[in-house]
Amino acid sequence: MMTSTPAQNPSRSTAADAVTATRKALALQLGGALMLALVLFYGVGFAHSPLAHNAAHDVRHVTVKPCH
Amino acid sequence: MLLRRLIWLALVLALAVGSVQTLLQHHFALPLIQTAETFEDQAPVPPALAHAHEPAQAHDHVHDASAWTPQDGAERTFWTWVANVLENLALALMLLVAFAARELWRGLAAAPSAAPWRVAGVALAGFVGLHLWPSLGLPAELPGAQAADLLQRQMAWGLASVCALLACAVLGWARFAGVWRFALALALLALPFAVGFPHAGDPYAAFGPQAHQILTNLTGRFVGVSHLLAVVQWLALGAGAAWLAPRFLQPLLRPAGLRPAALATGEAR
Incomplete structure (x- = not known):
């Protein structure tokens, strides 16, 4: 249990702030990777464009995406 | 940088799993699809369905003669491979992101040695959420089925x-x-x-009794093949990620110079 306030232990607080900032930066990158994944997943499996559909046709059928 | 590492790891997984999937699909699924397509091309369009096929819907239809379609053979297999790699890239990214998000959320307090099992859990969720549950409501379909x-x-x-x-x-x-x-x-x-x-009733209502029987049998086999290939796909993605994640992903989730204990302190703030 951590009970010290920033006034009592400034160095501890700085370390904790750095950790929070790093975790935010990492979470942001995870969000970016997830966006990329969703765009790819939509493009291969769901996009209505005839080109995307025809290129991925067999994969859509086998992976049980609604097709036609 | 975490994002770059995620993309590289997912790409390695996607190239391996996507290539295996292409081989398996070529062997088990493509013959069924192509047999169904020979029926699809001969299918008479009954008056009831001709009405349902308004121009707006015909737009969605695959065999729109004006749109580019890969030639049967090497070209078709190549584009199937591309689609498989991209699909597995997306799935591998989701798998790794879900695992990493959970590690970050819990501040790496749990034992790192359990990471392969946590990856396996996420892969199981992926199989259920991205294959099994949607396919229970909308089973795999062959070309030519009315839906x-x-x-x-x-x-x-x-x-x-x-x-x-x-x-x-x-x-x-x-x-x-x-x-x-x-x-x-x-x-x-x-x-x-x-x-x-x-659902739109009998998917093969447009066909005669003999073709109807054949297509219904083909569909049964196709549904089985789609489940089998999904099991293989998620086993491969899960096993690959379970090996890669503890080695190449977890170290990046730990900010430099901070021990897990410090992370836990940061979380408790």
């Missing part, structure tokens, strides 16, 4: 998928009391079936 409106089916697919993934997240990650966790997960799993999946 309900495409957009409605896609939305039903999405709802089933999101509900099942949320149910898995609640079961695996939520920290509130067991009974309520199970109740919430069950409600989420039941929701897409309560809403209902769009």
Whole structure:
């Protein structure tokens, strides 16, 4: 249990702030990777464009995406 | 940088799993699809379906003669491979992101040696949410089958998928009391079936009795093949990620110079 306030232990607080900032930066990158994944997943499996559909046709059928 | 590492790891996994999937599909699924296509090309369009096929719907139809379609043979297999690699890249990214998000959320307090099992749990959720649950409502279809409106089916697919993934997240990650966790997960799993999946009656109503029988048998085999290939795909993705993640992903989730204990302190703030 951590009970010290920033006034009592400034160095501890700085370390904790750095950790929070790093975790935010990492979470942001995870969000970016997830966006990329969703765009790819939509493009291969769901996009209505005839080109995307025809290129991925067999994969859509086998992976049980609604097709036609 | 975490994002770059995620993309590289997912790409390695996607190239391996996508290539194996292409081989398996070529062997088990393509013959069924191509047999169905020979029927599809001969299918007479009965008056009832001709009415349903308004120009707007014909737009969605695959065999729109004006659109580019890969030639049967090497070209078709090549584009199937491309689609498989991209699909598995997306799935591998989701798998690694879900694992990493959970590690980050818990501040790496749990034993790192358990990481392969946590990856396996996420892969199981992926199989249920991105294959099994949508396919229970909308089973695999062969070309030539008449089905309900495409957009409605896609939305039903999405709802089933999101509900099942949320149910898995609640079961695996939520920290509130067991009974309520199970109740919430069950409600989420039941929701897409309560809403209902769009169906358009007999998919092969347009065909004569003999072709109808053949296509129905083919569809039964195709559904089995689609489940089998999905099991192989998620086993491969899960096993690959379970090996890669502890070695190449977990170290980046630990800010430089900070021990797990410091991370836990940061979390307790």
